[in-house]
Amino acid sequence: MASLAESAEASSSRVTAVQQQQQVPLTLKTSIPDLSLPPTSYLVPTNFSRAHLSTLVNRLLAQTANLTTTVPFDFIADGQLLRESLESWLDKNGKTVEEGIELEYIKSTLPPKWAGSFEHDDWVASIDASREGTFLTASYDSCIRLFSYASPQEAVLTHKVVSTGSSAQSLVDAKWLGSSSRIVTAAVDGTVRIFTVPEANFTSETPGQIPGAGRTAMGPSALTSLSVSPDGEAVLSASRDGSVGYWKVGDVEISPSEATGVDDQADEDAKRKRRKGVNGKASSALQAKKPSALLWHSPPALLNNDVYAPSNNARVSQAVFSKTSSEVAYSAGYDGKVVEWDLFGAIQGGNPKLSQKTSDKVILCLDSMSASARGSSSSAVCVTGHMDRSIGIWDMRSASANISLLLPNAHGAPVYTVSSHPQSPNLLCSASGDGVVKLFDTRSPRRALFSLARPQAAAPAGAVTGSSKEKLLASAWDCGGQVVLAGGEDCKVNIFRGEGIGIERPGLA
Incomplete structure (x- = not known):
């Protein structure tokens, strides 16, 4: 045996x-x-x-x-x-x-690690981290704030943007205008404003404010987002009524004296809460400034007697420029469409719509991917986040009229923000109502590379990490693509710092 x-x-x-x-x-x-x-x-x-x-x-x-x-x-x-x-x-x-x-x-990429958080007084609506060493935020308390990574205790600059007199006060977005010292904002009251930040505020260790008023123009409806062209000379604004405003910066700007008068009037309107302000009607000075071109992502419906109203699901969630061209833009909204626009044609009075793709998704956010995404030599690839927790990749050159690649159940809640890596054509981050930030590689889309969340020890008393009480509404990469930022209902911007993310040549940092 x-x-x-x-x-x-x-x-x-x-x-x-x-x-x-x-x-x-x-x-x-x-x-x-x-x-x-x-x-x-x-x-x-x-x-x-x-x-x-x-x-x-x-x-x-x-x-x-x-x-x-x-x-x-x-x-x-x-x-x-x-x-x-x-x-x-x-x-x-x-x-x-x-x-x-x-x-x-x-x-290989190591997972980014949580490096801290920056406090706000209200929900964080948007983040722009395109400037080295600093990041800019817009929040629901109608303030824009400039933070330095080296000083997490307090913003180095805070400015309260005065409403035009509408009952709606919140900012929805704030962006740097290219490499200049100017900031452009969008608000629920329909205003697009440009502010100039004194150079001293970039290096000052003492919190300050932007002196004087900005330059103001009126959008056609309550705004949802902003995008700045690669050359910094134009702005896109997305609206709840289905329109996309294309603004040449030179057309928005007005003289300092006129700007001061406009903002004084807006401040007075806000204080008095005059009836016409509450009804959403702007002052005559504001009405004089209109978009250089108005694009209808979702055209209004004709009711009767030449009266128009926004169509069902008309809201444009986001409109963005191509990463490589200031004359090409994309828009997406609640109607499930992604539209590619020819902005030069829009200015010239031609047909501005280059292509359109559809889906059965309620699209909440949009970004264009960097050049060469999925083998392309251009940035005609977009990424969207959806109400049903999925993420979509759209190749706008494809003959297909639908989503090119769908990532189902990418999150545990609606995806409120997506952001493409500034250098890699394959990487993106997304954030959701589940309080989690995820990094995806389009070459391996079935599963996220990493899931990032604030450590439990860093959460305030009573907060439940990943719950609906901490929805993430904004995300961004820093200019080098090594830091991911996210914020939302927890009134914080959380920082996740990595190394070698998206760098495919050895020895490059």
């Missing part, structure tokens, strides 16, 4: 050894410049996992590309990150070793 047991054990050991030595043909490819391997097939053991494969690729690159430093890699198989052994992946996907595996290798 002992000999039979020993024979069975030896046979089992031989079978195990054969299984461990089983090999699978492997094809390796990448989109990383200067780190591609010759197009050939490699036989590797099926028990290889990510770490083994990363070591293999580094050794091959040392021979073929003269790679002198070790680079950690992740691997994508059939659109999802490889998080197990090749054998497990084959079994899970119903494939055999004879079929082989094609893997795309990408630079």
